[in-house]
Amino acid sequence: MNAHIQFAEDVDLLALGLLGEEDCAALRGHLETCAECRARFHEARALAALLALSSPPAEPSAGVRKQLLERLRAGRENATRDARAPKQEESRRAGFWGWTNLGWAVAAVILVAGAALMMEENRRVQGQVQSLQAEIAGKQQELDRTRAVLDLLRSTDTVHVHLISGSEPWPWPEGRVYYHPKKGLLFVGSHLPPLDPGMSYQLWCVSEGGTPASAGVFRPDAKGNAAVMMPLAKMAMSPKAFAVTVEADGGAQAPTGPQVMVGEQ
Amino acid sequence: MGTPDHSLVMRIVGRDESALAELYDRYGSLVYGVALRVLRDVSAAEEVLQDIFHRLWNVAGRFDPARGSLPAWLAVTARHRAIDRLRQREPATDSETAAAEISLPFDLEEQVFRGHMLERIRAALARMPESQRKLVELAYFEGLTHTELAERTGEPLGTIKGRLRAAVASLRKEFGGLADSARK
Numbered sequence: 127m128n129a130h131i132q133f134a135e136d137v138d139l140l141a142l143g144l145l146g147e148e149d150c151a152a153l154r155g156h157l158e159t160c161a162e163c164r165a166r167f168h169e170a171r172a173l174a175a176l177l178a179l180s181s182p183p184a185e186p187s188a189g190v191r192k193q194l195l196e197r198l199r200a201g202r203e204n205a206t207r208d209a210r211a212p213k214q215e216e217s218r219r220a221g222f223w224g225w226t227n228l229g230w231a232v233a234a235v236i237l238v239a240g241a242a243l244m245m246e247e248n249r250r251v252q253g254q255v256q257s258l259q260a261e262i263a264g265k266q267q268e269l270d271r272t273r274a275v276l277d278l279l280r281s282t283d284t285v286h287v288h289l290i291s292g293s294e295p296w297p298w299p300e301g302r303v304y305y306h307p308k309k310g311l312l313f314v315g316s317h318l319p320p321l322d323p324g325m326s327y328q329l330w331c332v333s334e335g336g337t338p339a340s341a342g343v344f345r346p347d348a349k350g351n352a353a354v355m356m357p358l359a360k361m362a363m364s365p366k367a368f369a370v371t372v373e374a375d376g377g378a379q380a381p382t383g384p385q386v387m388v389g390e391q
Numbered sequence: 392m393g394t395p396d397h398s399l400v401m402r403i404v405g406r407d408e409s410a411l412a413e414l415y416d417r418y419g420s421l422v423y424g425v426a427l428r429v430l431r432d433v434s435a436a437e438e439v440l441q442d443i444f445h446r447l448w449n450v451a452g453r454f455d456p457a458r459g460s461l462p463a464w465l466a467v468t469a470r471h472r473a474i475d476r477l478r479q480r481e482p483a484t485d486s487e488t489a490a491a492e493i494s495l496p497f498d499l500e501e502q503v504f505r506g507h508m509l510e511r512i513r514a515a516l517a518r519m520p521e522s523q524r525k526l527v528e529l530a531y532f533e534g535l536t537h538t539e540l541a542e543r544t545g546e547p548l549g550t551i552k553g554r555l556r557a558a559v560a561s562l563r564k565e566f567g568g569l570a571d572s573a574r575k
Contacts, residue, residue, distance in 0.1 A: 142527075142531060170559055173559060175466060190423075377513075
């Protein structure tokens with residue numbers, strides 16, 4: 127079999143971490159020279175990362191967070207203590223140089239200190255530049271999302287559906303869906319009761335034939351508010367009705383839990 | 392919406408503990424979930440959880456948000472670390488470095504969208520034929536090579552490889568249009 131074909135077939139296995147050491151070494155050598163396999167490998171690695179992300183989230187004990195922060199602080203105190211020790215060592219050694227070498231020692235110290243200050247300043251400035259660049263990138267993303275939401279809300283063709291619950295005491299849960307056949311869907315919910323651990327709300331789009339499709343799983347914030355944005359590329363149908371149910375974390379393939387609110391066009 | 396991941400990472404570089412705490416609050420349950428799935432032991436999984444975020448504190452300066460997705464790095468590194476512990480071997484830093492270059496075409500910072508995407512990922516796994524899904528779970532979450540899988544299941548090596556490739560192909564079919572932008 128052509129060696130490239132064999133390597134290409136094993137790229138996915140490499141990305142999953144499933145090849146033995148010998149096969150790994152051979153394939154890694156091939157990746158260095160083959161752009162096509164390298165691109166496939168990067169894609170497979172991203173897909174493999176999705177496997178890790180598929181694990182159901184779980185809540186650790188509160189003590190872990192506290193221990194982590196204490197560990198950080200202990201590390202910083204040790205680093206500060208260690209940073210002082212070399213300086214004490216340097217001044218002790220300077221005593222042995224004698225007066226005839228003192229001038230050279232002073233000049234060397236000044237040069238080293240000056241260079242260190244410049245490097246530190248350079249590092250600080252670089253850090254600031256990177257931080258600002260990262261902030262700008264983040265703000266741009268937020269701006270893009272905000273524009274998408276405003277675009278959907280402002281369109282005269284956007285359909286507005288009010289989802290209501292008839293059974294809960296006031297203030298009862300309610301939601302509003304803003305749907306545009308070419309822009310996507312935005313759901314905004316309010317007065318959503320808090321959920322038991324392990325449970326989430328799930329938004330459903332219901333087709334004209336009555337088939338529900340999941341539009342997202344969400345949990346409300348402390349005030350009972352929630353939002354789901356679904357771009358058009360992810361919508362598989364033109365919905366005629368919407369509903370919210372309570373499901374286990376991670377959602378369900380079809381509605382199984384109690385219905386919290388419903389609305390139709 | 393909270394502070395973007397890359398801003399928090401930059402603050403960690405500046406030794407801001409509150410930034411690490413914020414990322415822990417955002418992704419701790421995800422990392423813990425990965426570790427728990429591999430190790431099936433609360434105490435061991437909590438140690439891995441703490442180690443991963445302590446590691447982030449130490450290597451944040453090397454993490455480039457333009458090249459890699461932080462939740463992907465956290466989840467994949469947690470999986471590697473948990474498997475190393477399961478198999479009682481020393482943690483390998485080269486796999487951690489490689490994980491920093493995994494770019495996802497969507498970001499998971501916003502909680503509602505995160506829930507939606509993670510639900511899609513789980514749904515894609517649930518749609519796989521059971522023989523494929525079980526194999527993927529054994530391989531990915533127990534760290535077995537395809538040779539070890541063949542020994543464990545009694546299936547021929549060629550069958551094992553074929554099913555695993557098919558599993559990745561089905562993920563590629565589900566997310567391939569999105570994953571194209573993950574190529575470097």
